[in-house]
Amino acid sequence: MGNITTEVYIPLERSLALEHDSNQTLTTRQGHPVTDNQNIRTVGNRGPSTLENYHFIEKITHFDRERVPERVVHARGAGAHGSFEAYGKAGDEPVSKYTRAKLLQEAGKQTPVFVRFSTVIHGGHSPETLRDPRGFAVKFYTEDGNWDMVGNNLKIFFIRDPLKFPDMVHAFKPDPLTNVQDMQRFFDFVSLTPEATHMITFLFSPWGIPANYRQMQGSGVNTYKWVNAAGEAMLVKYHWEPQKQGIKNLLQSEASEIQAMNFNHATLDLYQAIEAGDYPEWELCVQLMTDDEHPELDFDPLDPTKLWPPEQFPFLPIGKMTLNRNPEDYYTEVEQASFGTGVLVDGLDFSDDKLLQGRTFSYSDTQRHRVGTNYLQLPINAPKTHVATNQSGGQMQYRADRASGQNPHVNYEPSSMGGLQEAAKSGKDHEPHYDAKLTRHKIDRTNDFKQAGDTFRAFESWEQDELVNNLVGALSGCKEDIRSRMVGYFTEADADYGRRVAEGLKQADRDRPSMAEQAVDKAKREGHGADPY
Ligand code: HEM
Numbered sequence: 401m402g403n404i405t406t407e408v409y410i411p412l413e414r415s416l417a418l419e420h421d422s423n424q425t426l427t428t429r430q431g432h433p434v435t436d437n438q439n440i441r442t443v444g445n446r447g448p449s450t451l452e453n454y455h456f457i458e459k460i461t462h463f464d465r466e467r468v469p470e471r472v473v474h475a476r477g478a479g480a481h482g483s484f485e486a487y488g489k490a491g492d493e494p495v496s497k498y499t500r501a502k503l504l505q506e507a508g509k510q511t512p513v514f515v516r517f518s519t520v521i522h523g524g525h526s527p528e529t530l531r532d533p534r535g536f537a538v539k540f541y542t543e544d545g546n547w548d549m550v551g552n553n554l555k556i557f558f559i560r561d562p563l564k565f566p567d568m569v570h571a572f573k574p575d576p577l578t579n580v581q582d583m584q585r586f587f588d589f590v591s592l593t594p595e596a597t598h599m600i601t602f603l604f605s606p607w608g609i610p611a612n613y614r615q616m617q618g619s620g621v622n623t624y625k626w627v628n629a630a631g632e633a634m635l636v637k638y639h640w641e642p643q644k645q646g647i648k649n650l651l652q653s654e655a656s657e658i659q660a661m662n663f664n665h666a667t668l669d670l671y672q673a674i675e676a677g678d679y680p681e682w683e684l685c686v687q688l689m690t691d692d693e694h695p696e697l698d699f700d701p702l703d704p705t706k707l708w709p710p711e712q713f714p715f716l717p718i719g720k721m722t723l724n725r726n727p728e729d730y731y732t733e734v735e736q737a738s739f740g741t742g743v744l745v746d747g748l749d750f751s752d753d754k755l756l757q758g759r760t761f762s763y764s765d766t767q768r769h770r771v772g773t774n775y776l777q778l779p780i781n782a783p784k785t786h787v788a789t790n791q792s793g794g795q796m797q798y799r800a801d802r803a804s805g806q807n808p809h810v811n812y813e814p815s816s817m818g819g820l821q822e823a824a825k826s827g828k829d830h831e832p833h834y835d836a837k838l839t840r841h842k843i844d845r846t847n848d849f850k851q852a853g854d855t856f857r858a859f860e861s862w863e864q865d866e867l868v869n870n871l872v873g874a875l876s877g878c879k880e881d882i883r884s885r886m887v888g889y890f891t892e893a894d895a896d897y898g899r900r901v902a903e904g905l906k907q908a909d910r911d912r913p914s915m916a917e918q919a920v921d922k923a924k925r926e927g928h929g930a931d932p933y
Pocket of ligand 1: 472473477535536550552557619621622737755759762763770
């Protein structure tokens, strides 16, 4: 960890360019040159001040509004620009066999991207060393409009029904009274949510603290669809595999050591690597499955708490992403960037994965609140292609989305007077058929524990040791019924896993000073009945 530093490296050329730029006159946002930026206008040099201090009022009221609400989850993040290069193939087959998405068709085709990495639970300046999933959101600025792949580093999730998401986030975030995260609240929820056992097994292992943003994997987690020119669909999962930089995770002790010195290490690591020309790269792989229920599997392909076994559904490389440019302004680009799972291009589609459907409503809804009605007009969010809509108005509209040659009197469709027209279709629609009751039910093949056991057994012994230690540390302060439900889940996953956590908890109880010993210690600290020596 010796290479971690708190200094931000700004290349010399950039600082010199700033110094020598001739047009540096300070102005107001109205373009008025500011001749005095040190003194407000007052009656005599000892005050009082007057209300027509336009420059001061503009400056202070803008400052008062400098923050938009931070993201309700994934508030802490870092971003970078880059490029995605398609291979034109999915494994050995031409990619067109499965999808007509234009950005993927041609080997060597480049599509610009912006990526935002993040931690999930805590606020905008929280440490980047916390045990937490990491966000991995990619915006592809394709010729057909934007495609957002809003993923995480881990390949699965805690829950499969979006109705549970707000409760889950409340349980994981700080206590509403103390404002401190509490493992008892966390595990209270988790111990009543058996489908989370697999995710917890990853999260409390070293995979729960990636060393930085460059050396981690990414995954779309949810199941999507690919649609070809004939309208035929395949189920698809997306995975980002780090290339030359490899994968690196931290032990809890290493993370604590870094956090004591530097709680911004992942942001700095990404920024410095890119400034130094050491561009991180990821290969994008897909797993494909035919679009049906797959009764032969012991899990449902639409269940985001499950991995698709790679021996059965191999990783097929489809392209490579390189991040090679840092943002010029954090707020403009990284903070205002708005990603959503609804943002797909022709040839990509949604599956019936319920979590995905809930997410798809949530992202654009929160962004209209967080950034504003016209968030898609900001340069970081706007497609780098033709945009022409009849939507207009709302706070901060920057321009009308008009096409060149469009009749400016016509902001509706259909019209015979030179308004916007529907586009031609580029292939057959994919039209799945449904014949089922409208209902509120869990999926049939919940199988909450088997893959958690497989994952536990697949870990190396040091990873298992770390997992058990971390779980014991987190659960030891929880009530007995919470602990026993958790041990029950781990035992269902793997008998050895459950036994080791149970034994660890017993040992932690033995090691903990008794109530009587704690009372004596407290009395000594406070000087009552203290030992005279
Ligand atoms: C951010 C909702 C599950 C990955 C967010 C935000 C919301 C949200 C409201 C804030 C967005 C913003 O302010 O711009 C949900 C809901 C979920 C869910 C309702 C489940 C029902 C997931 C899953 C993943 C994920 C399964 C991973 C595959 C992310 C990422 C961000 C994010 C990476 C940050 C995007 C950025 O960098 O701006 N989510 N989420 N979320 N979510 Fe989810």
